[in-house]
Amino acid sequence: MAEKEVEKGLTVKKDADFSEWYTQIVEKAELADIRYNIKGFVCYMPWATMSIKKMYDKYERLMEKKGHLPLIMPSLIPESNFHLEAEHVKGFTPQVFWVTESGDGEKFEERLALRPTSETALYKMYSLWIHSYRDLPFKRYQSCQVWRCEGKATRPFFRAREFHWIEGHNVFATEEDAMAQVQEDMETTYEMLQDEFAIPIIFFQRPEWDKFPGAVHTYAADALMKSGKVIQLPSTHYLGTSFSKVFDVKFMDRDEKQKYGHITCYGPAISRIYGAMVAILGDDQGLVLPFDLAPVQIVIVPIIFEKGKEDIIQRCQELKKELEEKYAVKLDDRDYVSAGEKFNEWELKGVPIRIEIGPKDLEKKQAKVVLRHTGKKEFVPDDKLRHFIDETAKNFTNELKEKSHVDFGAMIHPAKDFEDAKKAIEKGKIVCAGFCTIELDGAKCAEKIEKDMGAFVRGKRVDKETRKFEKCIVCGKPAKETVYIARSY
């Protein structure tokens, strides 16, 4: 790697060339290695993996608190399972990796899919597990990877042929109960993405032509990127009873009648959320991470001169010992790297708090504290240091959240007409506009938007909608909906 060590920091501004910035941050902050020798597959390096594990942990805890139990399913699915649900097989088959043989080439009787998603594996088992209304609601999830042989260009974390997600699959007695779960999934998404990961999102009900294959309704969170594009983050789907019917998921109700279960599924792609977090929170110095997700939360850098070296190291070690009872602390005492290089390196890696201690600080009984998210530098007396750190730790993620949130509202542009919308899209805005319908009839108007603007109808806002338009921005017919249009990853 010697030839690359010439420039360790980012050499491009995020605003100037977002795509190159992302490529650089993934490589230079050592998040992923794209040199793995299968197209579309990357290695997640420890720095990313440690944050991703923490994200999984938070997500799983919240889902279990809400009554979802974990299970682990086989990752292979027989081809015949797929063929039961017509929409589903149509949607996923083109992307499936197929296992066809073992050992020295012995063919299997039937092709086995590397799961692109687990409906067709799970619901066949659900028919064996669910019998009575007493089994409902039946709420399960698994944390696993899925494989999709994407045709589109892949990007580490954002879009890859193997990615890591949580999938929740739930069965209810009624549509009403199922829709309440969809609502809960959206709340869960806000609690995680906005509150914990500082990623601003909006939920849209997707148009008919952009639903999950086999779903009645699809609701998906879109996050906004600096580049003006949105990225689809977790989605939750009401599947109705179509899967229940083909997989025979039924229950004996209180009235002693056999009924089909109403199914919902929810799929937060943790690796993709991580990518979005890197992209949204990062800056020209490198990563910025929510406090809880940082693999190292506090780095201590001794500022060393020949004289008094031992005293400084000793003070740093004491401080480390004290702080690591509560925080993930690193003492960077490498003697072959300059202090300045260390500062850059840990800023690049997004360590939230840096503490510097030099001879003068020792003399004055203080430490210099530098905060990653604001860049603020402060000299803090030793006897106030612990309190200062605790307060900073407590407020860090909220401050980050406020910072990322403001940008979002400013990105929305209510469009007067098609040309106005097009211009706004070119400027990196999200357009809000009237639209004929998000039923299948509207697909033609959406195609025109895609063709002329390179943007997509994301659907109608779920949380609240205050704007109303008279006409469809494309065909001019009366607008049944207010939709949002954006470029997307």
Added chain:
Amino acid sequence: MAEKEVEKGLTVKKDADFSEWYTQIVEKAELADIRYNIKGFVCYMPWATMSIKKMYDKYERLMEKKGHLPLIMPSLIPESNFHLEAEHVKGFTPQVFWVTESGDGEKFEERLALRPTSETALYKMYSLWIHSYRDLPFKRYQSCQVWRCEGKATRPFFRAREFHWIEGHNVFATEEDAMAQVQEDMETTYEMLQDEFAIPIIFFQRPEWDKFPGAVHTYAADALMKSGKVIQLPSTHYLGTSFSKVFDVKFMDRDEKQKYGHITCYGPAISRIYGAMVAILGDDQGLVLPFDLAPVQIVIVPIIFEKGKEDIIQRCQELKKELEEKYAVKLDDRDYVSAGEKFNEWELKGVPIRIEIGPKDLEKKQAKVVLRHTGKKEFVPDDKLRHFIDETAKNFTNELKEKSHVDFGAMIHPAKDFEDAKKAIEKGKIVCAGFCTIELDGAKCAEKIEKDMGAFVRGKRVDKETRKFEKCIVCGKPAKETVYIARSY
């Protein structure tokens, strides 16, 4: 499942028919479902998954504490990677699941393996990541599943075509450093399996003919089952520099010379350890689990009569609220299941502590506490209950560990001669005996043992060996080693 609900508890004694007992406990305690429609693949049900997740968590924390960093590798490996290491490809290719095509049948240029283990994926990347002695020791691990198309009969958790493990892969500057890691891996295994999971183990250095494909030395833990068979649990391997040479894992040493790294790998199969734990700790009533690993640690069962029902439920709810600050507590207030059935169900599922509260207990200000591992029942006054629970929780796993440990020593039989050994094996003992050599020359003697006794030379004990024999139990030549012989899963 109605037809199966006739008999909810175990109908066979563990000692009488261990194999049937295991089949029943897996089904009736709802640990795994073997009805998934691919041979050798099973679903892990929530009750097992929750414990497995806790086992992963403990293992990962300990490994990270010891300086191993997590990463996530692609699960597919190009066939050409395998062919670089001759022994390795010979050992694993017969068991590989191959991905050959995607979508509607588009063939890949090269077959892609579902990883049976990750050496050939990782070490190719290690050559890009390791440059200098400063990068060493280089210690990484990943938690993932692996796939092996086993010819042998599969058993849930024990032996399956997809299983879940941690694999640690480390690079060192010298053989000495590498062997110290092997030692650390064995210590880690004891800390986890014996101390945390209450599974008694011994480490053996495996004979030449039973090593990991490509390893210089293999050290594996064997645990003893009631049936008299052993089960191989985590193994750690010193790979020398053979993989380094073919994958070009080298570093610039202090003396400015390029040197090949010495590699070790370690593979605790968490799902298999879980199976061993179920098998070793369980009894005729069902599961027995270490306290920390139980999905529910305390179950509260109200003993309800028509009169005073609300008061009892209220007391139970208060108790639950108090205890769940620290423990995983379940209040089983189902009104369509009798108290007796509840007792059986939670015993079957291995909940460590059961608290029963009925009208008399309410009157006497007490609760009945029943402990799963000893069967002890005790009436505890309300004002002493919290202390009693805390003490029980603290000591539970240690008591379990002592209980399982005693049986182990009694299973070892030092054999006088071949016939004596054979008889001991038939009685379900582990035989300790003289053996010519565990180098390749000894393979013939091992074959005779396998053929005549249905047992295997597990290797020589690593921890300490006090027994010495003059002659090989098979060929009568001078015994270079004291080995252990046992039937195995």
